[in-house]
Amino acid sequence: MADAELASAPPRRAAMRSETALLVLGLAILVLAPLAAQLLGEPFYVRLFTRIVIMAIAAVSLDLILGYGGMVSFGHAAFVGIGAYVTGILAYHAASGEALTTWPIVIHGSQNAFIVWPAAIALAALAAFVIGLVSLRTTGIAFIMITLAFAQMLYFVVIALQKYGGEDGLQMSDRSRLFPLDLGDRLVFYYLVLAILVAVVAFCRRLVESHFGMVLRGCRQNERRMRAIGFPTYRYRLAAFVIAGALAGLAGILLANSQNYVSPADMAWTRSGELIVMVVLGGMGTAIGPVLGAAAYLLLELLLGSFTTHWQAIFGPILIVIVLFARRGLYGALAGRPTDG
Amino acid sequence: MADALLATENLIKQFGGVTATDRLSLSVMEGELHAVIGPNGAGKTTLVAQLAGELAPSTGRIRFAGADITALGMAARARRGLARSFQIASLCREFSALDNVALAVQAQGGHGFRFWRAARADEALRAPARAVLAQVGLAGRQDVPAGLLAHGEQRQLELAMALAGKPRLLLLDEPMAGMGQADAALMIALLRTLKRRHAILLVEHDMDAVFALADRISVLVYGRCIATGAPEAIRADAAVRDAYLGEEAL
Numbered sequence: 153m154a155d156a157e158l159a160s161a162p163p164r165r166a167a168m169r170s171e172t173a174l175l176v177l178g179l180a181i182l183v184l185a186p187l188a189a190q191l192l193g194e195p196f197y198v199r200l201f202t203r204i205v206i207m208a209i210a211a212v213s214l215d216l217i218l219g220y221g222g223m224v225s226f227g228h229a230a231f232v233g234i235g236a237y238v239t240g241i242l243a244y245h246a247a248s249g250e251a252l253t254t255w256p257i258v259i260h261g262s263q264n265a266f267i268v269w270p271a272a273i274a275l276a277a278l279a280a281f282v283i284g285l286v287s288l289r290t291t292g293i294a295f296i297m298i299t300l301a302f303a304q305m306l307y308f309v310v311i312a313l314q315k316y317g318g319e320d321g322l323q324m325s326d327r328s329r330l331f332p333l334d335l336g337d338r339l340v341f342y343y344l345v346l347a348i349l350v351a352v353v354a355f356c357r358r359l360v361e362s363h364f365g366m367v368l369r370g371c372r373q374n375e376r377r378m379r380a381i382g383f384p385t386y387r388y389r390l391a392a393f394v395i396a397g398a399l400a401g402l403a404g405i406l407l408a409n410s411q412n413y414v415s416p417a418d419m420a421w422t423r424s425g426e427l428i429v430m431v432v433l434g435g436m437g438t439a440i441g442p443v444l445g446a447a448a449y450l451l452l453e454l455l456l457g458s459f460t461t462h463w464q465a466i467f468g469p470i471l472i473v474i475v476l477f478a479r480r481g482l483y484g485a486l487a488g489r490p491t492d493g
Numbered sequence: 494m495a496d497a498l499l500a501t502e503n504l505i506k507q508f509g510g511v512t513a514t515d516r517l518s519l520s521v522m523e524g525e526l527h528a529v530i531g532p533n534g535a536g537k538t539t540l541v542a543q544l545a546g547e548l549a550p551s552t553g554r555i556r557f558a559g560a561d562i563t564a565l566g567m568a569a570r571a572r573r574g575l576a577r578s579f580q581i582a583s584l585c586r587e588f589s590a591l592d593n594v595a596l597a598v599q600a601q602g603g604h605g606f607r608f609w610r611a612a613r614a615d616e617a618l619r620a621p622a623r624a625v626l627a628q629v630g631l632a633g634r635q636d637v638p639a640g641l642l643a644h645g646e647q648r649q650l651e652l653a654m655a656l657a658g659k660p661r662l663l664l665l666d667e668p669m670a671g672m673g674q675a676d677a678a679l680m681i682a683l684l685r686t687l688k689r690r691h692a693i694l695l696v697e698h699d700m701d702a703v704f705a706l707a708d709r710i711s712v713l714v715y716g717r718c719i720a721t722g723a724p725e726a727i728r729a730d731a732a733v734r735d736a737y738l739g740e741e742a743l
Contacts, residue, residue: 363599363607363615366588370596373585380545380583381654382571382600391606492587492638 171487186342198338204447205345206406209352211430211442213399219437220360221392222372226296227303228427231276231397233419235404237310238272240322240414247325265330269405276401277394284393288386303424310416321415328409345406352399356439368392433474435483444482498523498692499662504553506539513539515716526693528703531713537696541666545577546570576660580667582647586640590631590650593639594622597657622657629653629683645676662692669699681705
C-alpha cells in the first residue's frame with residue numbers, strides 16, 4: 153500500500169502546481185491579448201477571442217455530461233442554437249414592434265438582457281429536459297444517435313421558420329441591453345463573456361466535487377453499481393443533462409450577440425461534432441481542458457485555413473496524434489493531473 | 494414463514510423455452526445465514542438478479558420486510574435495505590476505496606441532489622465509510638483507486654459497499670469467487686463476524702465456506718429447489734448427493 157501512496161502523492165502535488173501555472177498563464181492571455189489587439193487597432197482579434205471564449209463555454213458545458221457523466225451527446229449544438237434563436241427572435245420582434253404571440257398570452261419582443269437571457273436559458277433547459285427524458289433511456293450508440301436525431305429535428309424546424317430567415321438566418325439590429333454595461337462596445341462585451349466563462353468553469357469544477365457530482369461521475373464509471381447501492385441514476389443523469397443544456401443555451405445567447413446574427417449553422421450537427429472535438433482535444437472530464445480545446449481548434453482552423461481550404465486534412469492527423477499520445481488531451485499534456493474519476 | 498425477512502413465493506423465470514427459476518419458494522429469516530448452492534447452470538445468478546431487482550420474474554412474488562417488492566427496481570430495493578455484492582467485482586474503478594464506500598453511505602442517506610458542498614470534505618459520509626473499510630480490513634488502503642486493488646481486496650471492498658448502507662439483508666453473490674485459499678479463509682472469518690448482525694443470503698460455490706457458515710442450505714438444480722435444511726441434513730440427503738455434491742465432496 154505504501155508504495156502506491158508514495159508513488160501518487162508527489163506527482164499529484166506537482167501536477168497541481170503546473171495546473172495553477174496553466175490557469176494563471178491562460179487567464180493572463182485571455183485578459184491581456186484582446187486588450188492589446190484593441191490598442192493596436194486589430195479588432196479582428198478581439199472578435200476571434202470572443203468567439204473562442206463563447207465556444208469554450210459551450211464546450212465546458214458539454215464536458216459536464218460527456219467527460220464527467222460519460223454521456224456522448226451528439227446534439228449539444230441544439231441547445232446553443234435554442235439560446236441563440238430565442239435571443240434573435242425576441243430582438244426581431246422588439247425591432248418590428250409586432251408581438252411574438254397574441255394568444256393565449258401576449259408576448260412582446262425584447263432586447264432587455266434581464267428578460268431575454270433568462271427566457272433563453274429556461275427554454276434551452278426545457279428542451280434538454282424533454283430530449284434527455286427520452287434519450288437517457290438509452291446508452292452507447294443509441295444515445296449518440298437519438299441526441300443527434302433530436303438536434304437535427306430542431307435544425308430543420310429552424311430552417312422551416314421562413315419568417316425568421318429560414319436557411320439564411322436572422323439578422324439582429326442590436327445587441328441585448330444589459331444595464332449598466334454597454335454591450336455594443338467590443339471590449340466590454342468581450343470581458344463580460346470572459347467573466348461568464350470563468351464563472352461557468354468555476355461552477356462546473358465545484359459541481360463535480362459536490363454530492364451530486366460524485367454520483368454523476370460514479371455513473372460514468374459504473375452505472376450498475378450506482379443503482380445497486382441505491383441511486384436512481386436516471387434522475388441524476390437527467391439533471392446533469394439539463395444543467396449542461398442550460399449552460400449551452402447561455403453560450404448561444406452570447407453567440408447571437410457576438411455576431412448580431414443567428415443562423416441554422418449554429419445548431420447544425422457539424423457544430424455538435426466540433427464541440428465534441430474541442431472537449432476531446434482539450435481533455436475530457438477536466439472542465440478546463442475544453443477551454444484549451446476550443447482555443448486550439450479555432451486557432452488551428454484559422455491558421456491552417458489560411459494555407460488551404462482543406463485544412464481539416466491537416467487538422468485530422470493532429471487530432472489523432474494528440475488523442476493517442478496525450479491522455480486527457482492538451483490539459484493532460486500541460487497539467488498532467490492524475491485522474492481521480 | 495410469516496415473519497421471514499425475505500421470501501419468494503412461487504418464483505418462475507422463463508427465457509424462451511428455458512425455465513431458469515422454477516416455482517421457487519425461499520425464505521431468509523432475521524439474523525439467519527441462508528446459503529444457496531447448486532451446480533453451474535442451476536439458476537443461481539438468475540435468482541440473485543431477481544432478488545436484487547435487476548431482472549423481473551415471469552410470475553411469482555418477492556416479499557421483503559413485510560412488503561411486496563416484486564415491482565421495485567434495484568435502486569429502490571437497495572434503499573429499503575436489501576444490499577447486494579456482485580460476483581465479478583463491480584466498483585467505480587477510478588475512485589478511491591474510500592470514495593466508493595462514501596458513495597454507498599451517501600446513497601442510503603438520500604444526499605444525492607446537493608450541488609455545492611464538496612462531498613469529499615463531508616465527514617458525515619467519510620467517517621462511517623472509514624469505519625466500514627476498517628471492518629472489512631481495508632483501513633490502510635482507503636486512498637488507493639479501486640481498480641488498482643488486488644483481487645481479494647476488491648472483493649472486500651464489494652462487501653464494504655454492501656455494508657455501508659446498514660442493510661437489513663445482504664445478498665452475497667459468490668463473495669469467494671476466484672479467491673486463493675488464504676483470502677477465502679479471511680473472507681469466511683469476516684462473514685462470520687457479520688452473521689447475526691445482518692440476515693444474509695449467500696450464493697456460493699465454495700463448499701467449505703457454505704458448510705462452515707450457513708444456518709440453512711438450499712440446493713438448486715435446474716432452477717428448482719430440491720432440498721432445504723440444516724447443513725447436516727443436506728450433507729446426508731441422498732437426492733442432493735445424486736444431483737450435485739458427489740461422494741468425494743463430502
